[in-house]
Amino acid sequence: MTANPWVRPYVLTGGRTRTRHHLYVHTLVSVDHYDPTAALRLSPEARRLYERASFGAQSVAELSAHCGVSLGVTRVLLEDLAAADHVLINEDTYASPYDHRLLKRVIDGLREFA
């Protein structure tokens, strides 16, 4: 864990604390095409998130924890990365977490897993 306690999170995000979409802690983020040149132009925190996301679809919480970037800052930086087409924020396949098609898939998957 490499959180940087010396820099106020506010500074890392250029003063922004809000994101346009709501990124849940379990929202998946992935990288379709990793661009090392683009990575060099990013802030260290954004670069860590971008690199880590290129390993495979991961949740916002995993990216935050593995990169040592707070959840709030992670959300803002991921939104910037998405706006620049560096990362893909998974659209929710189902409109609601209570959608019975989703619940049935999870229930069936867990039964098999048990």
Next chain:
Amino acid sequence: MAFVSSPDRAVPNVTSAKIVVAGGFGVGKTTLVGTVSEIPPVNTEAWMTQASKTVDPLNGSEAKTTTTVAMDFGRISLARDLILYLFGTPGQPRFWPMWDDLCRGASAAVVLVDTRRLDVSFPAVNYFENDSDVPFVVAVNLFDGRQTHPLDQVRDALGLADTVPLVTVDARDRRSCVQSLLASLNNTVEKTSQVATR
């Protein structure tokens, strides 16, 4: 979407779902998450920045506090395109803004209780009864493998409505943990069916 740029690396449309595991300190949340997770439970000191509700960037009067909380989570890949995440809530009420954040978009919740120290889970039960829409079940963690109190007594002591399922679990046993997760999901199916057919 972005498939155009590199068709050979098409990103599969993966779906994620979330179950929240709540309860007081020491009731077995980290243990349960670790028992079923395919990754070691990520128990990290996550830096939480809580912006006040009245942030106004123009007059710069925003009030912020930064709190360090231990955030537990685990992951189960149920299919190539389906991942279930488990989030353990940080125990203390002062972290409740984070509970709201963790519960947003959750499909179900499991409130763990220890019958030797029922009271430590009262705040979690209160939270799901009053402050959250996420359907929940209560699971008695059988620390010594035996049930020391009949479930009826536990239900009475918790003042739990008959509509809230009460189950037992062994947080160190994978099958048992999965059963409690299934109970929570089935409860959500039931509760949300009632709404849909009203």
